[in-house]
Amino acid sequence: MSDDVHKPVRYGTSLKDGVDKIQFWRVFLKHYANPLNDWVQCWPENPPTYREHMGAYSSEVQKLGVELTGAITESLGLGPKYVSDKIEQGMQVITTNCYPPCPQPRLTLGLPPHSDYSCLTILLQGSPGLEIMDMQDGGSWKLVPNVDGSLLVHIGDHLEVLSNGLYKSVVHRAVVNSQKTRISIASFHSLGLDEKMEPAFQLVNENHPKAYKGSSFRDFLNFLSANDIGQGNICFLDTLKIE
Ligand SMILES: O=C(O)CCC(=O)C(=O)O
Numbered sequence: 001m002s003d004d005v006h007k008p009v010r011y012g013t014s015l016k017d018g019v020d021k022i023q024f025w026r027v028f029l030k031h032y033a034n035p036l037n038d039w040v041q042c043w044p045e046n047p048p049t050y051r052e053h054m055g056a057y058s059s060e061v062q063k064l065g066v067e068l069t070g071a072i073t074e075s076l077g078l079g080p081k082y083v084s085d086k087i088e089q090g091m092q093v094i095t096t097n098c099y100p101p102c103p104q105p106r107l108t109l110g111l112p113p114h115s116d117y118s119c120l121t122i123l124l125q126g127s128p129g130l131e132i133m134d135m136q137d138g139g140s141w142k143l144v145p146n147v148d149g150s151l152l153v154h155i156g157d158h159l160e161v162l163s164n165g166l167y168k169s170v171v172h173r174a175v176v177n178s179q180k181t182r183i184s185i186a187s188f189h190s191l192g193l194d195e196k197m198e199p200a201f202q203l204v205n206e207n208h209p210k211a212y213k214g215s216s217f218r219d220f221l222n223f224l225s226a227n228d229i230g231q232g233n234i235c236f237l238d239t240l241k242i243e
């Protein structure tokens, strides 16, 4: 069990076990994954096929993350290579979330409302439980249907920053149920640990002044380690906004 958010391999039950005030109905395993050869030997040895199977999944989903980032920067008029090479060399964190059945699911959450710090998150869910906040419907929670074999893609905080607010990061949470264990696998794609994400200068002008400060993945980890985000009153993106 580790509450040090800077560790490259962590498992635990809450966001920061024993530190955060509110505990959530989740166990997780979280580890770095890119470049695979640098990290795979730190991953769990059991079950014996874990490294092989998760390694194959991580590499494929990393390629998809690079491709999607290219398509998104192209849609912003920045060209497909604006950050995709940096994403290719950058951080990939894989989190496997396990939400056991909960006798009183209405009294807790699997994960509290949050947006991901990443540029992009690619999520595989085994059964429904992910909810997103629908800003076009007064901020109400909408359950994301589970389509077998499909992947879900979230815009993260760093893409909101890069686009100077044209793309919005998605606020989401995980709910639990009393019937069966739910598993999800999230792959977070970002720049290198110390590389700052800044709004693209091409998207900053008189009508759209720079709306966010630059920040790195390490800045996010420092924020996470200093704050209890499960209480719902503080989020990383808000600390980056320039009023
Ligand atoms: O389990 C889910 O559907 C959401 C997981 C998630 O939001 C996360 O790991 O950041």
Ligand SMILES: [Fe+2]
Binding pocket: 114, 115, 116, 172
């Ligand atoms: Fe998330």
